[in-house]
Amino acid sequence: MYPLDVVKTRMQLQVGTTGEEAYTSMLDCFKKIIKNEGVGRLYRGISAPILMEAPKRATKFAANDEWGKFYKNLFGIPTMTQPLSILTGATAGATESFVVVPFELVKIRLQDKSSKYKGMGDVVSHIVKKEGPLALYNGLEATLFRHISWNAGYFGVIFKVREMLPKAETKSGKITNDLISGSIGGTVGTMLNTPFDVVKSRIQNTTRVPGVIPKYNWTLPSVVTVFREEGFGALYKGFLPKVLRLGPGGGILLVVFTGVMDFFRTIA
Template identity: 25%
Template sequence: MGVKGFVEGGIASIVAGCSTHPLDLIKVRMQLQGESPAPAPALRPALAVPGSAVAMPHPPPAPRRPGPIAVGARILRAEGPAGLFSGVSATVLRQTLYSTTRMGLYDVLKTKWSGGEGGAAAAALPLHKKITAGLIAGAVGAAVGNPADVAMVRMQADGRLPAAERRNYQGVGDAIGRMVRQEGVGSLWRGSALTVNRAMIVTASQLATYDQAKEAILGKGLLPDGLPTHVAASFAAGLVAAAASNPVDVVKTRVMNMKVEKGAPPPYAGALDCAMKTVRAEGPMALYKGFIPTVSRQGPFTVVLFVTLEQVRSLLKDF
């Protein structure tokens, strides 16, 4: 069961990651909105106040930030259809390292702790043990996959920069190689604490919710064990995972994407510093930037992930 769980989880994760990559790209671009302070806008012509010689300037209203559809349209206009798949090679590597590890390890822990061989015995595991298995599996998977995660964020964010400032990575191998040469091996694990925290939250909420929702649907006889049950349970899992992980995801994206100039202090001293600067500059709801595309991506991703996983399990059940 051990190796098989890793193979099944890896195949399902790669299919889900590639099919929802454009939504993830839009989410990253939205999370980076407002990060760099814009130059001070020119004031409107002064308006004289009756009875006073002092003119009172009217600052223009703050520009409205584009939503996910507008961001997607902007990417299409500026970078073409291929722009929606910027960093997809890093997504494949990330899913191969991170998701294969977390899915397989979760399966191993769940089966071991249930004392069964998977299936109904593992599904009947108490919720707190499912959550614990998810926390452990997510942490290990994130530590393994962090280099690909950093490369993916940078490749997805590149198109929003002026042409002269872009990194122009040719692929995930080029991205990782240049990071090592220019910034040291440590740069591959930049934001790793955030990646681990996010992965623990996502894995615990996503996998435990799916198992628990599926168990509840089948236990109450609402639906048979088939596609409708898998879709319903996975959609619930995606919604819970998105709500739980979005604040950590925003901070992770910004820390991973920051440019550190030689001899200059980094824009953020760490995760807490990034979170505090973001909240001070943009308000608490900035931590939920990109939430709509996060849900829009996490929902389909989770549905594709678990539906594919169930199909792969069915195909490999005799192996």
């Protein structure tokens, strides 16, 4: 699904939709990348998310589980509720953000249409040399907004949809319920966090120059800037490729996590 992420980023970084090279839709973006840059460009920057995926997903679910236990003890609630699911999801998203920021920054810099970097190592060395080591965490605030909102929506919706679905009596029924609830959760999470993702992409793609305040700097002012200059729709640039990846991806993620955890419980 990585090419969808490349297309999403390209559309988010694009200001305006005029000109021969402008992307007018998801399919148009695919066509122009393949025609002008080659199929391989759809996989540019994939090394960063490959390295990021395992620690990211592990942190997401481990943090959600541990924060859930913490909040239940803190508030004296014996069982999980939907408000508690939203709270634990949001806190897990914040925890996850600290793991993913450097990887996301490298990925965005490589996915950009004008990127001249040779690879992941070149991006890291350039950023450290030109902008300083702390620049690897540029966009942390926007990443917090993005992951808190997505995980709050994801885990909150999963809890509610599971509650509404008929109780699964078989293993296949459980998988189906997880796939449905995870997919709906992933879709809702994407609806909530796309505006933050748009500004995160722009913030992380900005090369910092000492003494110069970048146009896209902090999350909420950047959201206002995009809205004023490009309209509300610009805050949802790249939504279609993003939701096509994270909607079903959220279902697959939940099914795999639940299946793996059940397996380890049987052999523990």
